Amino acid sequence: MKANANIFWVITAFFLVVGAGYGTWSVIYDGRLEWAGTIALVLTGFLGALIAFYLAKVHRAQGGELPEDRLDANIDDGDPELGFYSPWSWWPICLAGSAALFFLGLGAGFWLCFIAVGVGIVSIVGWVYEYYRGLFAR
Numbered sequence: 001m002k003a004n005a006n007i008f009w010v011i012t013a014f015f016l017v018v019g020a021g022y023g024t025w026s027v028i029y030d031g032r033l034e035w036a037g038t039i040a041l042v043l044t045g046f047l048g049a050l051i052a053f054y055l056a057k058v059h060r061a062q063g064g065e066l067p068e069d070r071l072d073a074n075i076d077d078g079d080p081e082l083g084f085y086s087p088w089s090w091w092p093i094c095l096a097g098s099a100a101l102f103f104l105g106l107g108a109g110f111w112l113c114f115i116a117v118g119v120g121i122v123s124i125v126g127w128v129y130e131y132y133r134g135l136f137a138r
Helices: 002-030 035-061 091-107 111-128
Strands: none
Touching (some): 091 111
């Protein structure tokens, strides 16, 4: 976490320096300040500072180094299994297809959205109850 905070502090300094240089260069080249790029670069620097500050506060509050931050840590020292996802499941693909159909309906014809919502509900129910029936029932 500390390394991530330091990386974002470097990003902050980079974008603030580049924003100042961009503003100076636009004044020298064109005689007036180019506001859009200068403000975008400076605000990107402030965003990096916000993320770096947050990561530094979290690192300070966690009460020690995480296993991910130690060089001598093993993979097993980290969090246990985060979840189980079926590699053979077709339901996520059906759900993604229903989302694509929904957004296509927003652009092409709103009536497609109703079909997409129906397919999406069936896909979610199928995905949730995948292990309650069939070959893999528990």
